[in-house]
Amino acid sequence: MENRPSNVPVTINVNGNALSAEVEPRTLLALFLRDDLHLTGTHIGCDTSNCGACTVLLDGDAVKSCTVLAVQADGRDITTIEGVAGDDGSFSAVQEGFRQEHGLQCGYCTPGMIMAATALLADNPNPSEHDIRHNLEGNLCRCTGYQMIVNSVRWAAENPDGVSVSVGGQGAHS
């Protein structure tokens, strides 16, 4: 195309902060979050909508941010992994579950897993093992074999208040 397409103004509520920006229409939400907002907790794994590493919440629903345009998030609420912990840094129940049950090894898939699990528990606070596996179908993990991840989500379901441990505090698996 000879003429450069015009940028589009958007206002996106990211982790509770309303942000206004002018974005090139082809900007993927994942890249907007990572490159423009420096929220690099959202990982890009496959870049082909298969692995779920890039999962964020769009108005509370889990979506793959490598397959959403930033302009499609205009006027919406986005929650990334950076917005999951409490304001005081305390882990959410799902984060704490991953720590307690050792739901990660390399950690690459973990932000996406936590976002997908967060959406699941918001919708179904007491999921069966089948529910958990079915709802994490869109998230691939190359390390854990999934069992520890399922255990982590079960832990979060059983301990909805989590355990109040601040980030950077004493590790649970020392």
Place this chain on the structure above:
Amino acid sequence: MIPAAFEYKKAGSADEAIALLTEYGDEAKLLAGGHSLLPLMKLRLARPEVLIDIGNVADLSYVREDGDHIAVGALTRHRDVERSDVLRSALPVLAHVASTVGDPQVRNRGTIGGSIVHGDPASDLPSVVLATGATLVVRGSGGQREIAAADFFVDFLETAVAADELLTEIKFPKSNGAGWSFQKFNRRAQDWAIVGATVVGGDNPGVSLVNMGSKPELSVAATEAMASGASPSDVGAAAADGAANPPEDLSANVAYRRHLARSLVERAVAEASN
């Protein structure tokens, strides 16, 4: 992977979308959930110059009973189809098939209209359109028209929807308690069907196949066999033999695809007759 540059237009209503389609013609593509189009654009297999975003046209997202049929708005997301109480009771096959599309993240974005207009032979929802004999309502600058399921899917990724038209609604006949079954064969839970089959029983039976040709297809031979009361295995054989042009890919060659079609249809007919 980043799509080629395009101009972005947001349509607030169906009429606005049609006006934009009329203005930009072949250069433009509609963007619904984006879960077929954006992956193609990222691979640069599609390079529309203008994207018309209809994702926010809220009044095209609904499921409602309307006399003898159920009307589903084209912008209804797979997740809302899957969870619709109306569909679960009046057309459970549609709710069930929607629940098998991709994974939760895909179902939170993808729309029934996008899936149908995309016309991918490997996609699941067109098989319900065909097996139930649904009617597709499209609107363009020339007004509104209705297209029968049998006339809708034209060729690979090609449907009867014209460049300046929008699919607005799908009218599914109510199942009235008729038996049904959907069989999807894949290797991993989130995958597309290697082969799939939708069977509905009752007075107007239908047998349709997923990923057994260049477009979503009703198996005419199997549907006729079922209507005449043939056994599940005979209906399965009719479906397998009747598929004119099964694709060949890394997952399956033609013989294996025919074998799968036969088994899946046999199973589906038995289940739908229970």
